[in-house]
Each structure stands twice: as C-alpha cells, then as structure tokens.
Amino acid sequence: MSAERGSAIDLRRRAIDLPERMDADDADPEMLARTYARFPYVNAILAGRRGLHSREIDPRARHGRIRVLDIGCGGGDIARYVARRLRRDGIRAEVIGADIDARAVRWASDADDEGLVRWRCVSSAQLVAEGEPFDVVLSNHVLHHLSAPQLADLLDDSTRLTAPGGIAVHSDIARSRTAYALFDALTRPIAGTLLKNSFIREDGLLSIRRSYTAAELAAVAPPGWRVQRRFPSRLLLVHAGHLY
Template identity: 50%
Template sequence: MVDLSSRAVDARELMDAPDADIGMLERTYERFPLVNAVVSRWKTVYRRDIRPRAQKKSIRLLDVGSGGGDVSRALAAWARRDGVDVSVTALDADERAIRWASERGGGVEYRCAHTRELVAAGERFDIVVSNHLLHHLTGEELPALLADSIVLSEDDGLVLHRDIARSRFAYGSFAAATAPFQRNLLAHSFIRVDGLTSIRRAYTPREIAEVVPDGWQVRRAFPARLELRWEAWDARP
C-alpha cells in the first residue's frame, strides 16, 4: 500500500529529468489538456475570478510553471470568445516546455525564465496563476514563489496557485481513472506514473496552511484540489 501519511519529497517526476525521453515528454504535453479539463477546473476559475475583472479593464495574466501551455491557451481562448481583453504570458524555466508550447501559439506570449527575473525587470500583472506547480517546489522555493507572486501583482492584483490535494481519494481515483488508458490514450507518456508521483508529493490543505505566510487563504475544491489565494485589497495594509 502506498504511504500517503506525509509528503514524498524525495520522489521525482520522470518528466522533470534533464534526459527525459523527448518523445514521451511531448506526448505528455499533448495529453495535459485532457487531464486538466477533468481535474483542474480552470473554466470555473476563469468564470469566477478572471472574466469579471476583465469585463472592467484590460488584464495582464501570468501563468507560472506553464509547462505545455494548455491552461494558458485555454484562458486566452475563453477570453477571446467572451470579447474581453486578457493578455496571457506563459512562463516556464524549462526550455523544452517553452519551445514545444510556442509552436502551438494560441495568442499567448511564451517566456523561458524564472519569476525572479520578471521581478528584477519590474514587471507587473493583474493576475498571477499556476497549475500543479506547488508540489514540485522545495521548502525554499515555495516561499520564494509566493513572495515573487506578490511583488509581480498590481496594486489590485490577484494570485491563484492551484494544485492537487494529497489524499487516498485523490490517489485511488487517479489510479483507477487512468488504468484503462495506460496502453492506449496515455501510452508513451509520463501522465500516469508522474501523476501518481505528483499526488504523493502534494500537500494536504492543512500542511500547506502551516507553511504559507499571513495574507494567504487556503481553499479546498473538488475533486481533491487546493488553492492558495492572495488578493491585494485583503492582504496589503
């Protein structure tokens, strides 16, 4: 039985390896939209938090750790459909991801960099988001990301870092849901094995609430989701 009593911080996702098979990596990027459509619920976030702000003014949005860029492209597409002005920047430190994502376009600006480089350049965004990034970070990288996110936010900015919430339900559901597809739809990708590793590395809402600074809200969402939320008008004095 898999031990989910604490974070498996020493476990590593295969796709993060510098020598990861490029064919499997690209097939993983191709399959991410299917996974995120089911588990990440970004359309709900768009309707709840992004579109209402964009109906009032033009919005600059930063997607940190954007990977294959599917969330960035989806947000940009929904904004175009609704006739609101949302300029999306997809940021990832992995040049393989940015190269692959850039070839898909989608009205998104793709940048290979770290948040600290944007901070140094004095850039600001109305909304900063991430998807499935938090569980990748070390104990030093997490507070650095949260601090950078605040500095990168406009005076009325919003930050939403969304991730998996570790639980037996999350692990068992993902294992069962992906098992029938591991030899066809998900074959030759890292989706199943890395997805299970991600859940083992993920925080519970209680765990992450103990390590985030004041000013951050920890929210739970279905299915097995957690969200770190920071809003300027709530957090700044």
C-alpha cells in the same frame, strides 16, 4: 502501479524525495512531448480552469485590458484556454505563459497556432525584476514540484507580481488516499492507449504523493495567503493583491 500496491503506499506524509520523470534533464523527448500533449485532458477534468476563469479572471476583465500570468505553464493549455476565452469575449488581454524549462516553452509555443499567448522561458524572479504587474497570477500543479525555499520564493514573487486589486492563485492536488485511488482508477484503462509513452500516469501518481494536504499547505503558507479546498481533491493557495 496496481491498486493493490497503491493501497500499500504511505500517503501520510509528502514523498518529496521521489522525483518526477518529466523533471529529469534527460527525460525522453518524445515521451515528454506526449506528456505535454496529454496535459489538456488531465487539466480539463482536474484543474478547475472554468471556475478560475469565471471567479477571478472574468470579473477583472470587465474593467478593461487584463494581464494574466501562468507560472510553470508546462505545455501551456491553461494559458491557451484563458487567452482563447478572453479573445472570444472581445476582451483586450495579454496572457503570458512562463516556465523555467525550455523544453516546455518550446512545445507550448509550437502548439499555439493562434498566437494567443506570449511564451517566455523565465523564472518568476526574472519577471519581478521586469516590474510589470499582472491582474491574475496563476499556476497549476507547480507547488508540489518545489522545495521549501523554492515555494517561499515563488509565493514572494507572486505577491510582488500581483497588481493592486489583482489576485494570485496557485492550484494543486490535495494529497489523499481518495485522490490517489481515483487517479489510479481513471488512468489505468487508458494507460496502454491514450497515455501510452507519456509520463502522465506514473508522474501523476507521484505528484499526488508529493502534494500537500490542506493543513500542511496552510502551515507553510506565509501571512496573507489562504488555502481553499475545491472539488475534486484540489487546493487553491490564494493571495489578494492590495488595493492602494
């Protein structure tokens, strides 16, 4: 998709009717695998994982063993990043990477040579039923995939999964013309090389079109959740677990 055509794209409202190719049941397995393999490059630049670790995970890890859940972990690089840092700092931790897509869980598990993370093909609702709370519940680039009822369920499950004193943080793209133009410009030169035969560029541009603005996310967020803006073009939807 060219910048010229990009400038004609309507970003005033969410394009929720445009499906991402990686979500299709019949997505090409090799392209999907290459997409999971390329997520770390995108996330290293965009996901703000270092800030999340130092703000939310590290302080809670000082009190002893910590449990972290990555919902919709995809290829699992964020869960691996968190687990690796906790291990490096000598902190006892259990990090769970959960996704409802068995293809993602299989790929993430195969990529985890060090056995850092417990990978699970489960929904957040199944985890709630297990009744084991987490100190940090996080997700990255999941919210824009969900329908309104799915979002409501995910947020309800997240609050139930958050231990007293814990936190739930869902991180996603903020839809804007700048975000679209930036992603277009960053990925265009590597579309035929690093990103070749992956869904990263096409689905990434679609993701931006499907994503919320801060005002839209605040409007659908249930009580107790707050929206924070982060650079570059990020939104965090945050809920602090209650202290009883």
